[in-house]
Structure formats: C-alpha cells, structure tokens
Amino acid sequence: MENNILDTTCIMCPMGCNLHIEKKADGTISVTGNTCERGKIYGTSEITQPVRTLTTLVKYKNRVISVKTDKPIPKSKIKDAMKEIEFLRPSTARFGQTLIKNIAGTDANLIVTRM
C-alpha cells in the first residue's frame, strides 16, 4: 500500500511543484499539484519506476577512473550495480570504453568518462 501514494517535489524546473501521486487499484495513475505536462510525466515515472543515471569510480591500476551508466537505470538496481562495480579491476581502459555490459541486468552499459 505504501507504494501506491507518493508525495514529492517535481524536479523538472525551479518552480518545484508539490506533487501528490496516486496509483489506483485498477492501475491508473493520478498526478495532482503539477503546473504543466512535464510534472505529470515525472510524477508517473516516480511511482512506477524511478530511474537515475549512476556515476561513480572504478579502481584502475594505482588510481581511480570515473564511470557512468550510459542510460538511467531503475533506482532499485543501484545497489546491485555498485556491488558489480566494487570488485571490477579492468586491465585496460580508455575514454568512452564499455566496462560492464547490461549492468545489474539492466539494458544500460557502464562506460569510462575520465581516465
């Protein structure tokens, strides 16, 4: 039940509308408090499947290189993704290279953003 009602702040623009999102028993989703269409889209995704781009570091030789998922992944997968990354020790790496394909079972790849 707790996942069926969500009160949050819209992050699509600096206005920061207070959204009230409800998932009904029949699966329909209502968003109120939004000013524009973008708030409705954001609110809907926040209650169905919130996604985030993950950016972090990978140990490489004696230093760290920065990485990101090439598309946003479900928020619920971030912990699993971090576990996969923690033990990653690539032998070679270059800017833009894919280090992990389909990270944490998602359709996103982990790529190098800084050497």
Next chain:
Amino acid sequence: MAKKYDTVVIGGGPAGMAAAIEAKRCGAKVLLIERENKLGGILNQCIHNGFGLHYFKEELTGPEYAERFIKLINWHKLDYYTNTFVTKINSNSVEVISPLGVEKIYTKTIVLATGARERTAGAIGLNGTRPVGVYTAGQVQKMINYDGKLPCKHPIILGSGDVGLIMARRLSLEGAKVQMVLELANKPGGLMRNIQQCLNDFNIPLYTSTTVKEVVGTDKIEGIYAVSVDDKMHEIPNSLKYYPCDALILSVGLIPETDILPELKLNPRTNGALVNEYRETSIPNVFSCGNGLHVHDLVDNVSHEAELTGKYAAMKAKGQLPYGKEYNIICGDGISYTVPATYYATPGNLEILFRVRDKYIRHNIVVRAKNKVIAKKFVLCATGGTMQSISFDKANLKGDITISMEAEDGK
C-alpha cells in the same frame, strides 16, 4: 626571445577553454595557461551527470564536458601551458612560473578565467576548534573523485548548496553514512532536483533554519553543536544539540577568485570584477569570464559567456572593438545584479545576465529606457538560484536602462 601573443587566457577550466578557442577562431594568437597538470578545471572532479543539456543538447558528466573542449583545443592547435602559475599581471605582459622556470610573456589582451573559491570555516566565522575533519565540499569531492580516498564515515554537511548535495550522494554511494545536512536559511540553497536525487533518494535528513554553533575536537573532530534559528537568524533558546561526527563538510558558497589582480574594481554583489558590455574590467585590456566573474549555476552558461569574452578580447587585440558612449544598466525591482553593468551606444545585440532577489511566479522581465519599454520577456518561474537572461537589439538605444521584474497582470 620573449613570446608574444594577442590574447593570454588565465585558467584552463570551462571558461578559459571556451574563451581561448573563440579568440583563436576570431584570428588571435592565443596562449592558455593552467595551474593544474591537465586542462578541465573543476569539471575533472565533477564526475556526476547533468552537464551540457543546453550547450551540447545531451547530458554529460563533468569530465566528458571538459573532454569535448580539450579536443577542440587540440584540433585548433592552440598553445597551452599546464603546471604553470601566473605570478603577476602587467599592462602588456604576464609573468609565470612553470617547471621550465620563470618567464615573461607579452600580450595585448588578457582574459581572467580563474574560477571561484569555496567559502571556508574562516570565511563564515565558524565557532570552535579547527581539528582535522573540517573540510569544504570541493575538497572532499577532490579526495574521493580524484584521489580515490574516502576521508570520513559519518559526516555532517553544513550548507545545502549544490556541491554539498552532490557530495552527500557521492559519500553515500561510496559507503559513508551522511547523518544530516544543516542549512541556516529557511529553505534549501541547492537546486530542487539535487534535494530529491541526492538527499531524499538516500534518506538523508535536511534541517533548515539550523546551523553549527561550535566545532568540538582537539586533534580530530569529535562532533558539533547544532542550533536552530528564527526568521531573524537569532538563536532559539534551548535548541542546542550535540551530534558526534567524524567530519564536518562545508558547502556554504563560492566567491569569484580575483586575488591575482588586487586593483580590480569589484561588484559588491558578486565579488567578481565590475565589467562593461565586453566583459572588460576596470583595467583596460583585461577581461573576465566564468565563475571568476560571477558564480554560475550551469557550466553551459559559462561556456556561452566565455565565448563572447574570448571574441571581444581578440577584437580588442586587433583594435576592432567599437566603443561608443557608455551607459549604466540599473537594477530595478527584484534584480540583485546584472552582468554587464554598463552598455555602449553602438549597433548590435545586448545580452544581460542577472539574478533575481526572490521567487517570482508568472512575471515579466522588463527593460526600460526612461519610461519606454525596450524589451520584455515572460518567465513562468524565476528564483535567485537560477541565472536569468534577456537579449535584445540595442540599435539607436541611448541613456541608462533599468531592468526589473513585474507581475504578469501589471500589478
């Protein structure tokens, strides 16, 4: 043989790189000088995403944004020095120190792209001892993202500026338990999306109208006393509370870096140089852009502003910059500051960047000369945290102009 350039750009971050590239495109002989061992500036430690949505129309991380400009620098075969520190600026030269030694480089124009510095414990008059463990957010960002070291496990963050919020997320992902974020003001300082993605996602509490009363610890920080304040920033009696922590991370604002040229006239609101329409400072032939001029919220805006500055610096070096009669741009209702502060009565386009004092929903940005409306732009929402701009044709425009925020219905 002494080196001679048309334009020397000081600082190889996003502003310096964009200014140097544009000056070169305009035909100037350009040298870019960077203190660190690589170009990119602060972008190199900002490994999070959210950069470039306006400038490149895609979402990039900081290092990726920098890489795009580094590629352009190499493509243009632009001269640049790294590991090089400017020690003095003269009227027609700069003096530098680098691994090669001390050198004097002659130039017609100079662009200051020196970025901003973080406010420190001293700058905010933080009470108590100064043990190990009191850091600025940018310091922690460098330790984690650049050196791969986690300096704390149970930090408390003071200030809800964006760098602090971003670091709350980074610390959490790297295994630290961020206990809380304290904010003196009655509303968060950073962007709403960062409150959501960096604090709420990780269940980190944010206490507004709360600040640090005292730091406790002799060698290493042991904890802090936090205190709540009322609307007038007076302490609320009996609200004092002790929290143990192994680090206090300060995210309490940035100040443009202008130390290199102490005689610069500054804008008291921004602490950056006071500049004319061409981003030229009170010292002729010295230009300023980026966070060294005024603190931006988006790097995309920095790139855009720096390109303009680079163009003007190149034109000035070639004696092509048109100066007309100079008029003031006055801050009217709701306007905190404008960049530039003046304009020239010459043909062309005038773009004014500014910040507002408050939150304005459904307002018009209105530019007036005497009582005549020169330009008008509708904004759904403007806050002090988001830089605004208005651009218009200034052909035939004369006299001081005033910019103000007006409610949509004219009230």
